[in-house]
Amino acid sequence: MxxxxxxxxxxxxxxxxxxxxxxxxxxxxxxxxxxxxxxxxxxxxxxxxxxxxxxxxxxxxxxxxxxxxxxxxxxxxxxxxxxxxxxxxxxxxxxxxxxxxxxxxxxxxxxxxxxxxxxxxxxxxxxxxHVLGERLRSAHTRLRDLAAERAEGRLANILLMLASKLGPTLPFTRQELADMTGLTPETTIRVMSRFRDRKIVRSGRGKTTILDEAALRRIGEGLPLN
Amino acid sequence: MxxxxxxxxxxxxxxxxxxxxxxxxxxxxxxxxxxxxxxxxxxxxxxxxxxxxxxxxxxxxxxxxxxxxxxxxxxxxxxxxxxxxxxxxxxxxxxxxxxxxxxxxxxxxxxxxxxxxxxxxxxxxxxxxHVLGERLRSAHTRLRDLAAERAEGRLANILLMLASKLGPTLPFTRQELADMTGLTPETTIRVMSRFRDRKIVRSGRGKTTILDEAALRRIGEGLPLN
DNA sequence: CGCCTATTTGAAAACCGTCAAAGTATGTGG
DNA sequence: CCACATACTTTGACGGTTTTCAAATAGGCG
Structure with missing residues (x-):
C-alpha cells in the first residue's frame, strides 16, 4: 500500500x-x-x-x-x-x-x-x-426559488437544503446565508430574527439550529409566516 | 434504411x-x-x-x-x-x-x-x-444573475443568452420573458420600453429584435442604463 | 368587423436595500 | 486575568425598486 x-x-x-x-x-x-x-x-x-x-x-x-x-x-x-x-x-x-x-x-x-x-x-x-444530474436538479430548484420566492421563502429553502446535507445545526454566519440567498446581511438578520421569535430556529454567532423544520417547509412553499 | x-x-x-x-x-x-x-x-x-x-x-x-x-x-x-x-x-x-x-x-x-x-x-x-456540464455552467451563471442583478440586468442577460442561441430576433412574449427572469410582466414591459426608447431593442407582439448587443452587455454587467 | 390576447400605462403599497450606529461574542496580547 | 481589537450581530430610518391592482389600448385571426 x-x-x-x-x-x-x-x-x-x-x-x-x-x-x-x-x-x-x-x-x-x-x-x-x-x-x-x-x-x-x-x-x-x-x-x-x-x-x-x-x-x-x-x-x-x-x-x-x-x-x-x-x-x-x-x-x-x-x-x-x-x-x-x-x-x-x-x-x-x-x-x-x-x-x-x-x-x-x-x-x-x-x-x-x-x-x-x-x-x-x-x-x-x-x-x-449521476452526480452532475443531481447538481443540475438542485440548481434548477434554486433558480425557481430565487425567481419566485421572497426573502423569507428563500432563506427557509436554503436552510432546509443545508440541513438535509449537514444536519439541523448549520455552521454559517448571517453574511454567508446572505451570500447564498442573494439577500443583504441586514435583511437576512431581520428574517432570521423573526424565525427566532417564532421558535423556528435558534441562532448564535456563526451558527444556526433548526427547531421547526415543518414550519420552514411551509414558509418555503410560499405560505405566510403564520 | x-x-x-x-x-x-x-x-x-x-x-x-x-x-x-x-x-x-x-x-x-x-x-x-x-x-x-x-x-x-x-x-x-x-x-x-x-x-x-x-x-x-x-x-x-x-x-x-x-x-x-x-x-x-x-x-x-x-x-x-x-x-x-x-x-x-x-x-x-x-x-x-x-x-x-x-x-x-x-x-x-x-x-x-x-x-x-x-x-x-x-x-x-x-x-x-459534456452537455450536462454546459447546462450546469449556464444554471450557475443564471443563479448568480438572479441573486445579484436587478430587473434591467436580468433582462439584459436573458436576452443575450437567448440571442446567442437563437439569433438576434427572439420569438417571445413579454410574459415569457417575465417567466424566464422571475419578474412580473408589467416590470418586464416597463424595462423593455426603456430599452426600446434607447434603441437597444425593437419589439413587436411576441417578438423582440436586439439592435445594440454591446449596450445589453454593459447593462448585464451591472452598469447603469446610460 | 369583433373577439381574444398581448401590450401599455397609472397609482399606491409592499418589500428590500442602503446607510449609519450601536451592541455583543471571541480571541489575543499584555 | 483583564483590556482591547476584531469580527459578527442587531436595530432604526429612509429611499428606491418592484409588485400589485386596475383599467385602457392595440394587434392579429377568424
Missing amino acids: ISTKKTDLLKRTDIFASLDSKELEGLAHLAVERRFAPDEFIFWEGQPAHWFYIVQEGQVKVSKYSPSGREFIVAFFTPGEMFGEVAVFQGKPYPASACAVGETRVVGIRRDDFLSFLATHPSVSLKII | ISTKKTDLLKRTDIFASLDSKELEGLAHLAVERRFAPDEFIFWEGQPAHWFYIVQEGQVKVSKYSPSGREFIVAFFTPGEMFGEVAVFQGKPYPASACAVGETRVVGIRRDDFLSFLATHPSVSLKII
Whole structure:
C-alpha cells in the first residue's frame, strides 16, 4: 500500500466507491494532496482548469462574483465530494472560484490523467452523470426559488437544503446565508430574527439550529409566516 | 434504411453525432416519434421518468411551477437537443414539466433501452457529461444573475443568452420573458420600453429584435442604463 | 368587423436595500 | 486575568425598486 489515506478517501466518494482496490491504487498514484489555510483560494474563476479536486478534510466554498464584487455562493462541498470537474471535462476555464473554509485538505487529479482514466473505466462516467444530474436538479430548484420566492421563502429553502446535507445545526454566519440567498446581511438578520421569535430556529454567532423544520417547509412553499 | 428521418435527427445531436451508421440504426429502432400540439405537455414535473426525448421539430419549453402557480421557465430546447435525461439517469420523477411551443415533433427513447445502449457505448457517456456540464455552467451563471442583478440586468442577460442561441430576433412574449427572469410582466414591459426608447431593442407582439448587443452587455454587467 | 390576447400605462403599497450606529461574542496580547 | 481589537450581530430610518391592482389600448385571426 503506497497511499492508504488517499485510497481511503477515494473509496468514500460517490464516483469511485465501486472501483476495486487495484484500480483505486492506480488512481491514488495520480492524486496529489494539497493543504489550504482558512480563506485561501484553491482556484479562481477564469483560470485554466488543469486539475479537479476532491475534498479530504474541511470544507470548500464555491462562489461566483458579480462585477460589483458581490459574492454569490454556488455550493459548499464536504469531504468525499468533487469540485472543479465541469471545467475539466470541457477544457474551459473554471466557471467559479473555490475557497477553503477553515483548515482544509484536498486531493487533486490532473485533467489529462483523469480523462485517460475515464476512457478505460466507463462505469465511472455513469457515476459522474449521476452526480452532475443531481447538481443540475438542485440548481434548477434554486433558480425557481430565487425567481419566485421572497426573502423569507428563500432563506427557509436554503436552510432546509443545508440541513438535509449537514444536519439541523448549520455552521454559517448571517453574511454567508446572505451570500447564498442573494439577500443583504441586514435583511437576512431581520428574517432570521423573526424565525427566532417564532421558535423556528435558534441562532448564535456563526451558527444556526433548526427547531421547526415543518414550519420552514411551509414558509418555503410560499405560505405566510403564520 | 428503416428510418432515415430518425437517423438523420440522431446524427444532428451532440451526443450521438459521432456514432457510425450501424449504431445509429440500432438507436433509431429504439426511438419513437411523437407529435404535440401547441401548448400540449410532453410530461409533468413529478411523473415517473420512463422516457427521455430529443426535439425533432419545433420547440420545447421546460418549466417549474411555484406552489402559488407561478411559472418559471428553466430552458427552451430546439431541434437536436435532448431533455428529460436527468430524471432518466437517476430513476427519479421528472424535476420539471415540458411543454410544446407551437406544433412540435420529438423522438422518445425508453429509459431501459437507453441505459443498456450507454453501457455498450462509453463514448456517448462522455458526450452527455459534456452537455450536462454546459447546462450546469449556464444554471450557475443564471443563479448568480438572479441573486445579484436587478430587473434591467436580468433582462439584459436573458436576452443575450437567448440571442446567442437563437439569433438576434427572439420569438417571445413579454410574459415569457417575465417567466424566464422571475419578474412580473408589467416590470418586464416597463424595462423593455426603456430599452426600446434607447434603441437597444425593437419589439413587436411576441417578438423582440436586439439592435445594440454591446449596450445589453454593459447593462448585464451591472452598469447603469446610460 | 369583433373577439381574444398581448401590450401599455397609472397609482399606491409592499418589500428590500442602503446607510449609519450601536451592541455583543471571541480571541489575543499584555 | 483583564483590556482591547476584531469580527459578527442587531436595530432604526429612509429611499428606491418592484409588485400589485386596475383599467385602457392595440394587434392579429377568424
